[in-house]
Structure formats: structure tokens, C-alpha cells
Amino acid sequence: MATITKTKKAGLPVGNEAGLGSRVFDTLNVIVLVGLAAITVLPLLYVLAGSFAGEAEISSRPFFLWPEKFVTESYAYIFDTPTFLRALLTTVVVTAVGTVVQVLLTFTMAYPLAKRYLPGRALVLNLVIFTMVFSGGMIPTYLVVRDLGLLDSYWALILPLAINPFYLIIVKSFFQELPQALEEAARIDGCNEMGVFFKIVLPLSKPIIATFSLFYAVAIWNDYMSPLLYINDPSKWTMQILVRQLTSTDAANALAQMDRTWVPPEQGLKFAVVVIATLPILLFYPFLQKHFAKGVLLGGVKE
Secondary structure, three states: OHHHHHHHHOOOOOOHHHHHHHHHHHHHHHHHHHHHHHHHHHHHHHHHHHHOOOHHHHHHOOOOOOOOOOOOHHHHHHHHOHHHHHHHHHHHHHHHHHHHHHHHHHHHHHHHHOOOOOOOHHHHHHHHHHHHHOOOOHHHHHHHHHHOOOOOOHHHHOHHHOOOHHHHHHHHHHHHOOOHHHHHHHHHOOOOHHHHHHHHHHHHOHHHHHHHHHHHHHHHHHOOHHHHHHOOOHHHOOHHHHHHHHHOOOHHHHHHOOOOOOOOOHHHHHHHHHHHHHHHHHHHHHHHHHHHHHHHHHHOOOO
């Protein structure tokens, strides 16, 4: 009784009042989250349904989540056309190689910067932080890529964005929190710095490696500006450029540039290309989801 009296005097909810407030709060949370989920999911479901619908149905029905008649012509056309398959394979290979290169460069740069005794460490860190605020811009970057002979090269899609400075700072902070005793024990056993890095540090960094692998892979897969600026050869187009050709211009003109014996529904083809461009990342994410939150939290520590 004394506790309840003190709680009432303090103006805090008691008993049913607290339970009612909690239920109202939970209900509002559910409504807001369901609304946000619907805003996110419904357009994806519409695009997926439209990719299996006929041209007449897409034109007559402004919005639907289930086609009246399933049509697979768009997907059959995509997988029968060399242009689509080449663009898809190019994007997959560039994403896989780029992710490995970018993660490796980021981690190998972050590891020495995590050592406080490294000469010139403060200067390098200041330069890294400077690039987070200022950049050379599009034209100077293009000139550098051109002078390095990387135009029309897949390396132009990987190397200019090889190290994200924000990711670098997070990985560096994570390395600083690793137990120094493990590294010292490895050195006593005869490991050099490279051995410590690959045999001790990286195995302990699996969650954060998975997290930033996902970040880099999504960024490369969705990158549109780099292929647009640096790739002039249509045979080296990525999926993003192909999607742009079909969604932002007259699809008939875009299709005229491709090898084909028949033309599928124009709108259905656009939807199918968007689905194929989105699906690999959606399938890739669940395998790294268990490491995602843990990796971000592990890297979010103070210097």
C-alpha cells in the first residue's frame, strides 16, 4: 500500500492505467509499422504481379496484386535474349569481385590505422575524415579514371569507390576493441603482422565482414552513375543501364538495339527487368541478416 501511495503521489500510472497506456501504445505502433510495411511492400508486389500480366491487363487495371492470367512471355524473352543475360552476368561478376576487393582494401587499411603507435596515423585519419566532407567531384574523378586507362573497363566500376571512409572509421574502431592479448600471443607463437591479421583478426571479425560485404554489394549492384559515366560499350552494360534504357526511354527503341525474333508486352518487360534486377539482393540479404545488427553494433564503439 505504501508503494502504491508513493507511486500515485509521484504521478506515475498504476495498475489498469499502466496496462491501458501500454496497450494503446502497442496498438499505435502496430498500425504505424503495418502502414510503413504496406507502403514498402505493395509497390514491389504490384511490379511482381505486373511482370506476369498481359499488356491489356496492365493498361486496363491501374493497380492489382494478382494477375487475372499469368503470362511468362517477358521472362522467356529476357532469358532468350543475349543482351539481358550478358548484362545480368556482368553485374553479378562485377558485384562479386568488387565486394571482395572493397572489403579487403577497407579492412587492410583499417587494421594498421587501429594501432595507436603507427607513425603518421593522425595525419592519415584526418585525410580520411576530410574525404567524408569534401570530394573532387564528378569531372575530376572522370579525368582520373580516363588518364588511368580505365574507361570501358570493369575496374572503373570498382576502384574509384573501393574504400568508403565512413565504413573505414567503423571498422577501425572495431579493431581497436579486439583483445590485444590475442595478437600478442600470436606474435609469441611466431606470427608476423600479416599472419595476425589473417589468422586472428579476420576470424574474429566475421559479423562485421558480413555487414560491410552486404553494404558494398548493394552499393555496387545498384550503382548507376559509374556505368553511365565510364562504360561506353553497349556489350559491357550492367543491369542498371539496361533497366534505365527500358524504363526511362521508349522501350521499343531500346528493344530495337537487341537481338530478338519476337517482342513481349512492353510494360510487362519493364516490370520483369525490375524484378530480376532486384531479386538477387533480396535473396542475398537473408543469409547475412543474423550478422547484420550485430556487426553494426560491434563497429559502433568509441575511440
